[in-house]
Amino acid sequence: MSLKDERREYRYGRLNRAGLLESPYAQFDMWMQQAQTAGINDATAMVLATVDAAGQPRQRTVLLKGIGQQGLTFFTNLNSTKAREMATNTRVSVLFPWLALDRQVSVMGTVTSVAVEDAQAYFHSRPRESQLAAWTSAQSQPIESRAVLDADFEAASERFKGQEIPMPEFWGGFYIAPTAWEFWQGGENRLHDRFRYSQGTNDAWIIERLSP
Numbered sequence: 001m002s003l004k005d006e007r008r009e010y011r012y013g014r015l016n017r018a019g020l021l022e023s024p025y026a027q028f029d030m031w032m033q034q035a036q037t038a039g040i041n042d043a044t045a046m047v048l049a050t051v052d053a054a055g056q057p058r059q060r061t062v063l064l065k066g067i068g069q070q071g072l073t074f075f076t077n078l079n080s081t082k083a084r085e086m087a088t089n090t091r092v093s094v095l096f097p098w099l100a101l102d103r104q105v106s107v108m109g110t111v112t113s114v115a116v117e118d119a120q121a122y123f124h125s126r127p128r129e130s131q132l133a134a135w136t137s138a139q140s141q142p143i144e145s146r147a148v149l150d151a152d153f154e155a156a157s158e159r160f161k162g163q164e165i166p167m168p169e170f171w172g173g174f175y176i177a178p179t180a181w182e183f184w185q186g187g188e189n190r191l192h193d194r195f196r197y198s199q200g201t202n203d204a205w206i207i208e209r210l211s212p
């Protein structure tokens with residue numbers, strides 16, 4: 001089928017103001033649980049947008065590893081392109097594309113760093129191979145070949161044989177503190193339901209329906 005003819009109706013459900021929870025965190029938790037229960041692949045995957053010093057946006061997928069007081073947590077290489085961009089511009093946006101439920105959630109916010117001890121606690125909870133991969137990959141840098149990557153992984157494996165693998169200094173986490181959220185539920189005839197939570201005074205969230 002040609003690209004221009006690719007379309008479908010969104011019939012999964014409706015979203016209305018009365019059915020929304022007052023806290024976007026609670027609303028997100030509920031939708032995340034529903035996404036996980038529905039068996040959506042990589043329900044915790046979120047597309048992270050950062051903007052470089054020239055104003056050029058860039059996006060890539062990262063995994064949500066927690067959500068709490070300080071915001072949404074993810075982990076990455078601190079020399080990566082995204083980390084460099086967040087060092088000069090802390091404003092980011094993430095999008096959860098839960099398309100099997102005709103849903104997307106986007107979150108706008110600013111990033112801060114996860115404390116080293118907390119990043120270490122998460123790092124040590126990862127499978128050993130993932131810890132070795134963190135040592136192996138100079139993320140976002142050009143690399144000569146797959147063979148070089150595999151050899152570097154073997155070398156890291158030898159280096160840390162029989163020991164606990166320390167967290168590299170160039171690895172860590174970020175919190176995204178949300179300033180606005182948008183919950184989108186696809187509707188029939190392209191009449192989608194959209195609700196934005198934005199920050200009002202006294203920590204209250206203002207909830208508005210947006211035109212689709």
Ligand SMILES: Cc1cc2nc3c(=O)[nH]c(=O)nc-3n(C[C@H](O)[C@H](O)[C@H](O)COP(=O)(O)O)c2cc1C
Binds near residue numbers: 139
């Ligand atoms: C499903 C999925 C999950 C991913 N999770 C992460 C992650 O949690 N952290 C990470 O650094 N990269 C993750 N990646 C790889 C990133 O998308 C990206 O390729 C990498 O972080 C380099 O991005 P950058 O060069 O823009 O910094 C994931 C990719 C996919 C497709």
